[in-house]
Amino acid sequence: MQLSETEAALLLYDWEGLWARDKQLLPEGIWDTWLILAGRGFGKTRTGAETVRVWKEDNPIIHLVGPTASDARDVMVEGESGILNISPPNDRPVYEPSKRRLTWSNGAKAIIFSADEPDRLRGPQCHKAWADELAAWRYDDAWDQLQFGLRLGDNPQCIVTTTPRPTLLVRELAKNPNTHITKGTTYENKANLAAKFFTTVISKYEGTRLGRQELNAEILEDIEGALWKMSLLDRNRVTSLPPFKRVVVAIDPAVTSNKDSDETGIIVAGLGYDNLAYVLDDLSGTYSPNVMAGTAIKAYNEHQADRVVAEVNNGGDMVEAILRNIDKSISYKSVHASRGKVTRAEPVVALYEQGRVKHYGNLAKLETQMTTWNAGEGEKSPDRVDALVWALTDLMLTNQQQKVFTI
Known part of the structure; x- marks a missing residue:
């Protein structure tokens, strides 16, 4: 019919x-x-x-x-x-x-x-x-x-x-x-x-x-072996912010930029006058080099950041060149991963456990990666987490008297 x-x-x-x-x-x-x-x-x-x-x-x-x-x-x-x-x-x-x-x-x-x-x-x-x-x-x-x-x-x-x-x-x-x-x-x-x-x-x-x-829609509880627990993040969540001493935009660049590439991690964090760190935004995504740079510089300006920090292991020199091609005035610092990911992350986890790092609101994708990465199983750390570690290391664990060069 x-x-x-x-x-x-x-x-x-x-x-x-x-x-x-x-x-x-x-x-x-x-x-x-x-x-x-x-x-x-x-x-x-x-x-x-x-x-x-x-x-x-x-x-x-x-x-x-x-x-x-x-x-x-x-x-x-x-x-x-x-x-x-x-x-x-x-x-x-x-x-x-x-x-x-x-x-x-x-x-x-x-x-x-x-x-x-x-x-x-x-x-x-x-x-x-x-x-x-x-x-x-x-x-x-x-x-x-x-x-x-x-x-x-x-x-x-x-x-x-x-x-x-x-x-x-x-x-x-x-x-x-x-x-x-x-x-x-x-x-x-x-x-x-x-x-x-x-x-x-x-x-x-x-x-x-x-x-x-x-896929299976399970509400995952805290995972054995994960460095961060959701309960820990919930304890360190805030809805208001203090004035900031410093703000950084941290970048963990992807090696390639096609649709199947890893994400480029872009995290914004600030150090308050209360001497606590605040994770302000997660702008990570799969970007072309120019879009990545534009995203980072926009965050740098909107948050009135003091520095862009980028890892040099995977294209960091290229990141600086593209950033400066858009804005020569930015303050930039390259960082090199001379230690393993877990070794670099553990001091940052300790800051969370001490209540010295706060999340401004819910940062869904970042927090999912933080609480599902089991470093003990040798899994590759997500790029959002890597950018987070670089941001908080620069704010809380690096000698802040280190000289910063700008063009």
Whole structure:
């Protein structure tokens, strides 16, 4: 039987009847938060977007909160599985990016927020909310403010779609009796994922601790052999900063710059007048040399840094040349890894144990690498960790009277 265009379109958008797996349908019963802890590619974004489409029928105001403004826009709204692309043409909302708003024909509105700006969530009220990648939110206060605003209607609820990390917020939410938990793995959605995803990404992480988190959606507790524990990082987390004596931008450059390259670690840290170190930002990523340099110099200027520190073992001389090609005025210092990674990291770990290093908010990717690197098994240390060690070594462990040369 051949379907008409109208019938085919109806099937294409028949989420509940045809496409959704049971775990992706709104749970029955009484709950305040539906926490979906699932691996990459499970279908979390599609589940969140489809849930919003169900809710908008009876709930005039819905809040959408992503880790950053670009995440909320590019994933939750405009992404392949975002609200705009999964909505049928006759029920697609009007999108006003400048107003951070989606409006449906029945008058229901979805207001878009960034978890990087928790103060924007102070005051606005809603009936329902979708919080995406909660484990990657920089500031826990954003979650608190979202909850304060979730107070309209007879049954305020929130769906949380996230790859799990053992953050204090995620652990507490999972223990809350008013939370309905759904767990799922990457493998459950294999039929809808590209074969190349399984031959590249999956094969790279399958069987590793990071794979257990990112693919199997396990909330990993402290790992035996890891130099850092999440509980240690949680104890040293702050939401305010003192004036700084010094600020450095540390770079651990990747050897190559193609899409399969290791990341370039770029960490910003400062030494406060309280003589404590503060890790301010993690800007690491897979960059071309010029983009890496531009990212580091932008951080140098925005944080009013005193120095850029870069490892010379893997292209450090090249890093200085590219940096100075963009900005000759920067203060630059090269460092050489004459000792092993564990030997260099252990004094930095001791600083954390003494409470002398603080993390400003949550630094999700950096902290995942810190708590999943088991140096005892001879694993290669992640580049974010290497950059962190260089930054804190320069601030806390190196003779600060050392002369710095600039051009």
